[in-house]
Every structure is written in structure tokens, then in C-alpha cells.
Amino acid sequence: MVGYLVRRFAASIFTALLASGVIFVLTRSVPGDVVAQMLGQTSDPTAAQALRAFFGLDQPMYSQYLGWLGRMLSGDLGTSWTRGQPVAQMLGDAVLVTLQLSLMTVAIATAVGVPLGVLAGIYEGRWPSSLIQVFNLLGLAAPVFWVGLMLLVGVSTVFDWSPPLLYTSPRQSIVDNLSILALPIVSLGILQAAAYSQFVHQSVVSAFHQEYVRTAIAKGVPLRMVFFKHVLRNVAIPLVTFMGLILIQILGGAVIIESLFALPGLGRLLLSSIETRDYPVLQAALMIVVVVAMVVNLIVDLLYRVIDPRVRLT
């Protein structure tokens, strides 16, 4: 186990390092830099040169990269080139918004999707299962942002209500905070609940076909007991892996939904920093996305080993 942990950790760090290189090169490939943006039409070469030197853009690529990497590892994410704020603070605020959105979505999607999937599995071949499968298919096929838009239209026609335009943090007012987050969470949640439900449904159906389950049923173990002791327990294991996948998907979906509902999260920061060529912010935002995705994968891997003793030894 310890050997595995060390290997897994080392591989993750190596991938993160490679990813940081890719991120750095990609950000620098954005056509037109911050200097050109700042100076606009006035192309004074002396001013441009001074600004380039100020931002360190006159140095060779590799030394810019190593400098960034070194400062990042020592905890210094730098200052935003366009807003002058510390990147760490901007990123921290944005991450909190996205994190709240993602976690609440996961919670709701799990609470809705898992029972639906279990029901669909129990009623396999009968109408409740078909109905749930239709929900799954539609939920998976509908684009997240379109669902968001349609919800917006729906609540405004039916309840004559629309979410506030300005974001409020939960510390300022939990009611305002939830009322702006409600629609984004539901739009993301429908998709993820459908994904969950489909996955759980398939797992339940395949668990019912396992020999040990059939044996248990054949030797007269009450169905309820078979279900809770054999079927559900075996559905839980792949569910852990799936949860990690869902979290990463939500992170991607959040980027789009944030731009639709004007939430000041990671997605909006990412888009605005691409637009303004704000390298320090863009690099840090991308890096955090990659690191979060990696940590989620790592946790899932470890949890999987804790839950299922069969994989622990390999």
C-alpha cells in the first residue's frame, strides 16, 4: 500500500509538472500580449519596451517559466497584470464560488440520481424503469446551458421571478446567495442526476445477474436482504469512481453555467483572463483546475482501495 501510494503520488506530481509546462506554453501562445492590449492604438516602442521589461516579457521563455514555477511552488501566485490585485486572492474568491456550486450540485445530483437509478434497476422491464430511462436520456442529451436558459424562461413566466443579477456570498446573505445559485445548481444537477441514475441503473441490473445474487435468491434468502446485502453493496464500489468523474464534469459545466448566470467563479475568471491576456491569472486558474481534477482522481483511487479489499493488494 505504501509503495503504491508513493508511486501514485510521484506520477501525479510528474503529470502536474508537465501540465504546468503545457499551460505556460499555451498561455504564451495567445496572440497579442497584455502590453499590446494596454497600449491599444498608441504604439510607442519605448513604452512597449518598458512595459515588457516590467512584466518580465523580455526574458527568454524558459527563464520566465522557471521563475513562474519557482514562485508558484513557494506559494506566490503573483499579481494580476490588469487588475493589480494579488492573484491568490482573486483565485481564492473565485474558487469558493465554484466550489459551493459544485458541491451543492453533487449533493443534489446524488440525492436524486442514486435513488432513481436503484428504482430503475428494481423495476427493470416495467414502466417505472422506462420512465426513469427516458429522464436519463433527455437529461444527458440536453445541453447544460440550454437547460439553464429554459429554466430562466420557465421561472420568469410561471412565478414571475428572476434570479438577482449581482452575486452575494453566503456570509453576506444566505437567502440571496441561494436564490442566485438555485437555477445554476438545478441546471447542472439535472444532467448529473441523469448520469448518476443511468450508471446506478446499469450497475444494479448487472449485479442482479451475478451468480452469487442468483444463488442467494435460489436458496431462499428474502429478496429485500439480497438487495441490501449483495446488490447495493456492490453498486457502491463503482459509484465512488463515478463520483470523482462527476465532480470533474461539474467543474467543466460550472465554467459555462457561471458565464450564463454571471457568477464570479473560476469559469468567469478563466474567460476574462483569456480575453485580457492576464497571464498570471490565466496560468494560476488553469493550474488550479488541473490540480483539483488530479486530487479528485487521487482521492477516488485511494477510496476505491479502502472500500474494496480486492484491489488493495494489487
Add this chain to the structure above:
Amino acid sequence: MTSAGSTVTSHAASMAALRRLRRQPGLAFGVLLLAFVALVALIPALFAGQSPLTVNVEQALSPPSMAHLFGTDDVGRDVFARVVHGTRVTLSICAGALLLSALVGASLGLISGFVAGRADMALGRLVDVVLSFPPVVLGIMVTGILGPKTINLVLALGVVYMPVFFRIARAGALAEAGQTYVEAARSIGLSGPTILFRHILRNVLPLVLVQYVILFPLVLQIQAALGFLGLGVQPPTPDWGAILQQGKDYIILAPWVSAFPGLAILTTALGLMLIGRALQQKLDRR
């Protein structure tokens, strides 16, 4: 005689296909949906008489009517015509991007699995890096950096799912490389590339094709998302995601501008998902 014989067999084959469709209503529905969408993409003029580009400001944002089935957008263009003509634009971008992913990803995967060793290790790490980005974020990054042009969109979407094809082809090649027939081919002196492209490819191809269908709806959604963020196809070219984006600002006033392209995406994705599911089940049974 031969032609009569082949007619009989092709007739029997199509009857068998029909029977299979009747046994699987989900698949039949998916095929029907996709056939319809494909027809729209191939001959848009058959469905929409109006031009998707004609501006008529006096008619701006008028609701669906007999004259404009899906209503009009903010400059008075017919949304129905835009959605119909957008079908080919949207689907060819997705199909092209996925073809790029499949060709590059699967070829690299095949070689990586067959050659093994250091090259395999290096490619594996590279794939890990690409996989460490959520697909939408990767798409935003690449289109944001390369600029919103159609060719860049194809490139960006192509990169996103390359690793999936890589992994499938690599796993297939690894599995096949250990089979007796490969050993036999080697022992009679066939060269590596011959074995790879004549024998292993043939066995890995079905996996790649099924994956193509399964990934198509996902690519469609990312393509639409990028269009929605303004990073995709640029106006006035009709594209489902782009039309949705144009309607966003008038969503309460004129929900039809965004509603219908979204429905088009949903319908296409649904058809593809139903077909993909049936194909996957068939593959699993083998």
C-alpha cells in the same frame, strides 16, 4: 445469377436489420431521429425555403408564426432557416473534429501499444496531461488561444477526445499483440507494420468506431458550449451554439431564438446516444 443471388442476400440482410430494429425500439427511434437530422444536413433547402442570412429589422424578434415557424432573431432573420442551415455547419465541425481525434488518437494508440517500451511510456504521460484538463476547459483554452475560427474549433475539439481513442486503441493493440495469430504472423516473417495494419487494426477498428458514435453527442455539446461562449463559429454563419448565444440576451423577451437550436442539439444527441448504447451493448456481448 450472381446479381440475383446478391439481391436475395441483400434483401435478406435488410429484413434481418429490420427485425433487429423492431426488437430494439430504442435503437429504431435513434436511427429514425438521426436519419432525419442527416437529411436536414444534406438537403437543408428541402425544409427551409428562406435564407438563414437575410436580415429584416422590421420583423426583429417576432414570435413563431406560419411565416416564421421558429420566430425571428434580433435582426429579423428566420430562426427556422438558421437552425436548418446550421445543421450541416454544426455537425460537419463535430464529425471532422472527431475524425481528427480518431485518426490521430487511434494511430498513436495502436503504435504505442504495439511498440511498447519507452515510446509507449512517453505517449502515456502526454495523454495523462491532456486528460488532466476537464474537456470544456481544454476546449476553451485552445479556442481562446488560437482565436475563434472554424478550423481552430475543429482542432480544439479534436484534441479534447484524442486521449480516449488513444487509450482504446492502445488497450486493443496490447490485447491483440499477445494473441496466437499475431505470433503466427510473426513466425511466418510478416513485418511489424504489416501485422499492425493488416491484422491488429482490423480487430481494433470496431472498438474505435463504436467510440466515435458514443463520443459524438459529447463533442456536439462541447461544440455548442464553445459557440455559446462566443468562442465557436462566428456570426452570421448559422451554427446551433452560436444561434443560442445570440438569443441569450433576449431570452425573456424572445425565448424562441435560443429554445429551438437547443432542441436541435437535444434531438441529435438523443439519436446518437440511443445508437451508441445499442452498439456498445452489441460489443459487450461479443
